[in-house]
Amino acid sequence: MLHTNQDTSEQPTIIIGSGLAGLSCAFELADQGKKVIVLEAAPYIGGRTANWNEHGMGVESGFHKFIGYYVALPELLERAGIVLDEIVHWETTTNIRHPEAEGTFGLDLLKAPLKTLAGALGNNDLLSPLDKASLAPFFAAGFKDYLANPEELDEIPIKEYAKKHGVTDKALERLIEPLSSGIFFLPIEQYSTYAFFGLFAPAIPRPHLIRIGAFKGGMTQVMTEPLSRAIEERGGQVMTGKPVAHLLVENGAVTGVQLEDGTQMQAEQVVVAANIRRSQLLVGEHFSDQEWCQNFLALEMMPYVTAQFEATEKLAGADHTNFGPGTQLGSFSEQSRTTFQRPTGRASIILVDPDKLIDLPDEEVWELTRNSLHAVDLPNVDTMTQYRIIRGKENFYRLSAGNEKHRPQQITPVPGLFLAGDYTKQPLLATMEGAVISGQRAARGILKGHK
Numbered sequence: 001m002l003h004t005n006q007d008t009s010e011q012p013t014i015i016i017g018s019g020l021a022g023l024s025c026a027f028e029l030a031d032q033g034k035k036v037i038v039l040e041a042a043p044y045i046g047g048r049t050a051n052w053n054e055h056g057m058g059v060e061s062g063f064h065k066f067i068g069y070y071v072a073l074p075e076l077l078e079r080a081g082i083v084l085d086e087i088v089h090w091e092t093t094t095n096i097r098h099p100e101a102e103g104t105f106g107l108d109l110l111k112a113p114l115k116t117l118a119g120a121l122g123n124n125d126l127l128s129p130l131d132k133a134s135l136a137p138f139f140a141a142g143f144k145d146y147l148a149n150p151e152e153l154d155e156i157p158i159k160e161y162a163k164k165h166g167v168t169d170k171a172l173e174r175l176i177e178p179l180s181s182g183i184f185f186l187p188i189e190q191y192s193t194y195a196f197f198g199l200f201a202p203a204i205p206r207p208h209l210i211r212i213g214a215f216k217g218g219m220t221q222v223m224t225e226p227l228s229r230a231i232e233e234r235g236g237q238v239m240t241g242k243p244v245a246h247l248l249v250e251n252g253a254v255t256g257v258q259l260e261d262g263t264q265m266q267a268e269q270v271v272v273a274a275n276i277r278r279s280q281l282l283v284g285e286h287f288s289d290q291e292w293c294q295n296f297l298a299l300e301m302m303p304y305v306t307a308q309f310e311a312t313e314k315l316a317g318a319d320h321t322n323f324g325p326g327t328q329l330g331s332f333s334e335q336s337r338t339t340f341q342r343p344t345g346r347a348s349i350i351l352v353d354p355d356k357l358i359d360l361p362d363e364e365v366w367e368l369t370r371n372s373l374h375a376v377d378l379p380n381v382d383t384m385t386q387y388r389i390i391r392g393k394e395n396f397y398r399l400s401a402g403n404e405k406h407r408p409q410q411i412t413p414v415p416g417l418f419l420a421g422d423y424t425k426q427p428l429l430a431t432m433e434g435a436v437i438s439g440q441r442a443a444r445g446i447l448k449g450h451k
């Protein structure tokens, strides 16, 4: 049911950024009859959940997996009239491809319980029974510490924590590395133990929901554009090509924004839902003398680097998630049957240790990618017809040890100023679900009348 009780007051809420955080915030406000305007700098909607054309090749920020235990994102999509099963293909297996061994794991306890259990108990080439046994005390201690001492857990890198709890070197490299670096890029020497357990904790009460899905189409087309249309149906506006240069501040309160072209727009509230670095710049310009802001400015960033390519042959026999421990491959997937449908090949790879790769020329990054795919026995990479290296320096907060305490709340002490974005404080780390939760929290703050 659409609300028609549009707010008739003069000034809208302005939301800077059309990623999932900005869109989810806008949806909640528009749904409650608030006047909202989303200002997006890029020519397309979606931020890190976008696809676009990069010099003649269709690309995305990087391949995205929908985790089965997400709640806020599926509910948002449903309310916006987007049918989840029409946009997501649920995978039944995942592969860990180490240069010396390979393992296949079932992913769906509900629909394929035997395959799932066989995966966990089998795969002895990849991990011996001794390696697997070394993981039990580690997981038990980790989930306990995650609930009891999250701040302390965030001070320890996952490698150190795993060693302390007796995880064997093989299990560390072949299982802990894919489940950490394979997901959030950083090497295990840096990766926060809090982030490691935080990703799996939501599944403990609902293990049957650990399944992962690939998008059936580009994320802008199947998710963020329809979401933006749902906002507009509720009276909101979503505008692209509108980079915000400054916040307008009067008497210590945020009263609007100034675009890069000099246009000023007044607002009742401003929600900064830009990526972390832009948000730090916009907010830091005015409030860096305030303690909460100094803490936020201390939140570090990390880059990301992905390789995406088209080929005359498919890289793998199925479009499902692979991890490549012991190589430059974090996680990767053939996508020609799902996200970028075509009769020939199309694959996407998220590379590990982006700090080392971010400034390398495309040719060198591609060479490392190609060599790594050969190392895990995927020679069809040699049928590549075109590739793109898609990278970003300033989009992610750094999931390394010691950063969690710097993540800011969505409701700030500054009148008229709210933050949204996966980097803000919420339990779902740097994920689509986390971004949606952050946007909803900012909207709730506005609707409750926080100044």
Ligand SMILES: Cc1cc2nc3c(=O)[nH]c(=O)nc-3n(C[C@H](O)[C@H](O)[C@H](O)COP(=O)(O)OP(=O)(O)OC[C@H]3O[C@@H](n4cnc5c(N)ncnc54)[C@H](O)[C@@H]3O)c2cc1C
Binding pocket: 016, 017, 018, 019, 020, 021, 022, 039, 040, 041, 042, 045, 046, 047, 048, 049, 061, 062, 063, 064, 065, 066, 067, 242, 243, 244, 245, 273, 274, 275, 278, 304, 306, 350, 395, 420, 421, 422, 423, 429, 430, 431, 432, 433, 434, 435
């Ligand atoms: C390679 C890669 C793989 C990922 N894999 C997964 C995955 O498998 N599963 C998962 O759940 N999540 C994944 N993520 C994370 C997920 O994409 C993010 O957590 C989420 O999309 C963040 O949304 P956001 O709204 O917080 O930020 P963003 O999507 O970054 O949105 C910020 C927006 O603000 C805009 N902006 C910036 N500055 C300005 C300005 N001055 N004026 C106006 N607009 C501005 C930007 O253009 C952008 O559109 C992945 C991300 C990447 C990059």
